Amino acid sequence: MNEKGLRPSIFNLKNITIVLLVLYFAVFLVYPIYKAFAGSLHDWNPLIDKYNFVGLDNYKDVLANKLFWKSMENTFVFTFFAVVFRVVIGLGLAVLLYSKLARFKTFFRGMFYMPTITPLVAVSFVWMWLYNPQFGLINKVFNLDINWLMDSQWAMPAIIFMTVWKDFGYATVIFLAGLMALPDDVYEAADIDGANKWQKFRSITWPLLKPTTLFVVITSLIAYLQAYIQILIMTKGGPGTDTYVISYLIYDEAFEKYNFGTASAMAVILFVVIGILTLIMFKITGKEETS
Numbered sequence: 001m002n003e004k005g006l007r008p009s010i011f012n013l014k015n016i017t018i019v020l021l022v023l024y025f026a027v028f029l030v031y032p033i034y035k036a037f038a039g040s041l042h043d044w045n046p047l048i049d050k051y052n053f054v055g056l057d058n059y060k061d062v063l064a065n066k067l068f069w070k071s072m073e074n075t076f077v078f079t080f081f082a083v084v085f086r087v088v089i090g091l092g093l094a095v096l097l098y099s100k101l102a103r104f105k106t107f108f109r110g111m112f113y114m115p116t117i118t119p120l121v122a123v124s125f126v127w128m129w130l131y132n133p134q135f136g137l138i139n140k141v142f143n144l145d146i147n148w149l150m151d152s153q154w155a156m157p158a159i160i161f162m163t164v165w166k167d168f169g170y171a172t173v174i175f176l177a178g179l180m181a182l183p184d185d186v187y188e189a190a191d192i193d194g195a196n197k198w199q200k201f202r203s204i205t206w207p208l209l210k211p212t213t214l215f216v217v218i219t220s221l222i223a224y225l226q227a228y229i230q231i232l233i234m235t236k237g238g239p240g241t242d243t244y245v246i247s248y249l250i251y252d253e254a255f256e257k258y259n260f261g262t263a264s265a266m267a268v269i270l271f272v273v274i275g276i277l278t279l280i281m282f283k284i285t286g287k288e289e290t291s
Contacts, residue, residue, distance in 0.1 A: 033271070039264035047258050058265035067241060067249065068266065075245040078160060079224040085164045086220050087213065090171025095201070097172070098179040109176070113169040120166065124233040127162040131234075149235050152242045159230055159243055167223075171216050178212035179205070214285050218278055225274050246270050 040059065043052040062068050093112060097105050115123065130137050131148035139146060148158040182205065190200045228247035231237060237244040237252070246266060254263035 036264045036267045036271070039260055040268050042261050044260040044264065045258050046260060054261065058261045059269075062262060062265045062269065067244065068246075070241050071244040071246045071249040074156065074241075074243060075225060075247075078156065078163075078227070078245055079221060081160050082163050082167075082224045082227075083217060083220045085160070086168050086171050087216055089164065089168040090216065091175050091209070091213070093168070093172045094175035094179055095205070097176055109173065112172050115166045116169040118166070120229045121233060123162070123166050124230045127158075127230075128234050131158055150239050152239050155235055155239060155243050159234065162234075163224070163227065163230060167220075171220070174216055175209065175212060178209050182208050210285065214281065218281055221277060221281070222274055225270065225277075 041053060041055060043050060043054045043058075093108075097108055128149070129135075133139060133145070133147040133150075136148075138144065138148070146154055148154050186204055186208075187200060190204060195203070226247045228245055228251055231243050231245060231248045232251065235243045237248055247270070250263045250266045250270070253259045253266065
């Protein structure tokens with residue numbers, strides 16, 4: 001009751017915001033997860049209005065599918081190298097920008113971050129032109145004769161290189177924010193003790209940036225395990241199945257073959273894999289912090 005003896009209205013800004021957030025998560029998170037899980041138990045083709053319960057048959061078919069396992073292998077290779085290079089390049093550039101020796105910091109921050117906010121579709125088409133074996137700039141500049149996207153040896157590295165080029169700016173900005181939040185007195189004490197730059201990085205900067213690194217690794221892991229747009233545009237899984245990743249296979253099953261039940265089973269498996277890997281990362285980091 002307020003001073004006038006009236007009950008407070010439930011229609012205030014705070015309550016409305018909470019209701020809208022609940023509705024948002026229910027519509028765009030909870031319901032899609034439920035629909036994917038339910039669909040994975042059905043022979044589902046919306047074009048012909050087919051939705052027949054088949055139990056775990058879709059999962060059995062998926063686990064017996066050689067292309068599924070090939071796609072999972074490609075996904076882990078793509079994700080591992082993309083995450084490692086994104087973290088290493090992002091941290092290295094962040095340290096350089098944070099250094100007092102670096103000039104034009106604002107310009108470089110904007111330049112490095114620009115590819116991150118550029119639409120992936122546009123970037124993919126530009127890199128298709130750069131990788132073109134006949135008139136592509138890469139072959140011309142380095143005097144090479146490689147059909148980057150149609151060579152089984154080079155297709156996946158080419159996709160990974162393009163992806164890292166587009167995304168390293170995100171890691172750079174996050175690491176730079178982490179560096180700016182580090183306490184100055186620790187570095188001042190290290191200077192008094194005569195520590196050089198490498199010793200300060202190894203003993204102070206890197207340990208203090210572990211939470212930031214964990215954030216970058218987990219967000220990158222989740223993003224790259226689901227990546228497929230660049231592959232859809234640049235290689236369509238080729239040559240052969242060398243650049244098939246699990247998310248592209250899900251897209252192919254759902255929107256090319258209209259096997260929504262099979263695609264939903266793959267999506268559920270991917271969801272579980274991402275959850276397990278994320279928990280493992282948190283557990284490893286938790287053990288390091290308590291040791």
